[in-house]
Amino acid sequence: MNNSKLIKLVISLLIPIIIALLPADVFPFDITVVEQRVVAIFIFGALMWILEPIPIWTTSVGILLLMLLTTSKSMFKILDYSATDTSFGAAIPYKDIMATFADPVIMLFMGGFVLAIVASKYKLDAGIAKLILTPFGNRSEMVLLGFIVVTAVCSMFMSNTATAAMMLTILSPVLAQLPANGKGKIALALSIPIAANVGGIGTPIGTPPNALAIKYLNDPDDLNLGISFGEWMFYMVPLALVILFFTWFLLMKMFPFSQKRIEISITDTFTLETRDSKIVLITFLLTIFLWLTDKVTGVNANVVALIPFAVFAVTGIFTKEDLKKIDWDVLWLVAGGFALGVGLDKTGLAKHLVEAIPFHTWPTMLIIVGSGVLCLIMSTFMSNSATAALLIPILLAVGKGILPQLEPYGGISTLLVGLALSASFAMALPISTPPNALAYAKGFIQQKDMAIVGIIVGVVAIALAYVELMLIKGL
Numbered sequence: 001m002n003n004s005k006l007i008k009l010v011i012s013l014l015i016p017i018i019i020a021l022l023p024a025d026v027f028p029f030d031i032t033v034v035e036q037r038v039v040a041i042f043i044f045g046a047l048m049w050i051l052e053p054i055p056i057w058t059t060s061v062g063i064l065l066l067m068l069l070t071t072s073k074s075m076f077k078i079l080d081y082s083a084t085d086t087s088f089g090a091a092i093p094y095k096d097i098m099a100t101f102a103d104p105v106i107m108l109f110m111g112g113f114v115l116a117i118v119a120s121k122y123k124l125d126a127g128i129a130k131l132i133l134t135p136f137g138n139r140s141e142m143v144l145l146g147f148i149v150v151t152a153v154c155s156m157f158m159s160n161t162a163t164a165a166m167m168l169t170i171l172s173p174v175l176a177q178l179p180a181n182g183k184g185k186i187a188l189a190l191s192i193p194i195a196a197n198v199g200g201i202g203t204p205i206g207t208p209p210n211a212l213a214i215k216y217l218n219d220p221d222d223l224n225l226g227i228s229f230g231e232w233m234f235y236m237v238p239l240a241l242v243i244l245f246f247t248w249f250l251l252m253k254m255f256p257f258s259q260k261r262i263e264i265s266i267t268d269t270f271t272l273e274t275r276d277s278k279i280v281l282i283t284f285l286l287t288i289f290l291w292l293t294d295k296v297t298g299v300n301a302n303v304v305a306l307i308p309f310a311v312f313a314v315t316g317i318f319t320k321e322d323l324k325k326i327d328w329d330v331l332w333l334v335a336g337g338f339a340l341g342v343g344l345d346k347t348g349l350a351k352h353l354v355e356a357i358p359f360h361t362w363p364t365m366l367i368i369v370g371s372g373v374l375c376l377i378m379s380t381f382m383s384n385s386a387t388a389a390l391l392i393p394i395l396l397a398v399g400k401g402i403l404p405q406l407e408p409y410g411g412i413s414t415l416l417v418g419l420a421l422s423a424s425f426a427m428a429l430p431i432s433t434p435p436n437a438l439a440y441a442k443g444f445i446q447q448k449d450m451a452i453v454g455i456i457v458g459v460v461a462i463a464l465a466y467v468e469l470m471l472i473k474g475l
Helices: 003-021 033-051 056-070 073-079 094-102 104-121 124-136 140-157 160-176 184-202 208-217 229-254 275-292 306-314 328-346 349-356 364-381 384-401 403-409 412-424 434-441 447-472
Strands: none
Touching: 003 033, 033 056, 033 328, 033 349, 033 384, 056 094, 056 328, 056 384, 094 104, 094 328, 104 124, 104 140, 104 160, 104 208, 104 275, 104 306, 104 328, 124 140, 124 160, 124 275, 140 160, 140 184, 140 229, 160 184, 160 434, 184 229, 184 412, 184 434, 184 447, 208 328, 208 384, 208 412, 229 275, 229 447, 275 306, 328 349, 328 384, 349 384, 364 384, 364 403, 364 412, 364 447, 384 403, 384 412, 403 412, 412 447, 434 447
8 A cells, every 4th residue: 555545544544533532512413422423434434435545345345344333233232331321322233234235226236237247248238239330320420429329328227337348349440440630539439438427327227326316215114205217217318318419419519520431340249049148138128128117017126136137047147257247346335325324314313414404594406406516526536426325315314304395396306316317427537437437548538628528518417407307396
């Protein structure tokens, strides 16, 4: 570990320790021992996720362990000589903390990862790319639109990082055909990360912030709004399409092609010649169909996600080597965010925080749009998943405290969905998202070009998102 990371680590540990040891009367409201520990853990998570002295998924593991050791009933005898003192507060059952890694939304994501891994293994993703790209022809502007559409569609059901990596591989020979000093290369190279980020908003599994929002909005023991997979897509896919067409127009104006035609050749493609490939296609289509019709069939989208896992595992299509390819780091990261939410809710800390800050006196639009802008800015410099994991539980508590104020604007779903979408629209820097980093590494994009396009698309996207959410009065 270099000196810079060591300093960041010390800061990330020292500040939470100080907070945990402060006298209770320092806080602006009555706080119990458990609540104070949750505050310290929350600050620990925020600092570790922002400064990144260690990988962000490992921070989530640390959050889960710290909560188990300091807020759970299972550790009272070891840590708490005053376990019977009412000032200790409401402890969190250890099963509730551990259950965050087996949350139904985690299963939904896992099913999405399995689909993506198998699709890549059997070249179904390349087959989809070839199928969709072909109708766009070989006019340069239409090729650009084709790459935007294909990347966005794949990102709705695959990891946006995996999608960007695949599409950049397909794009490499295309870029080689273009003039060395042509601006069209920049347009094509930028189209991949932007389309991957925007396309992810189209489904609940497209990106972790979506899943985080859905988890809290659909919690049967809380809001229980029952937002289905199909409902999310019904509203979010059109929004994504509008943003993508704006991106296409912007890229063509800023980086016009000097070469009028481009030939695309995709050699790897999907075939139906084997039993396994037929099972892959049928299972893929069945899963998508059941996800889209979960309100009609009554089969929960989280349950549907286990169908491809089971089918592919039993038939030998998905092996133990494939199991290692699941993005476990993303699952751990999301679980850490859920654990923070459990801590805020079960201890009563969220309620106390909202009562201490007079949100009811603030303009409602400031709370709704301001939280989205804050999320956009934070996500520009840190992981969008980590940003959403930090902000969504807090805004959930705020939303519950001002429900009457939110009703004219679509209720609490406008607040949380707007936050989730804002996280995906942060794409101004190479560090903002993995797709940005992958595209920048290709060497065809200057940072200033990425920043200008990323800021313009991000601002337009967040404005369109809130206009839609206000018009439809939330999901």
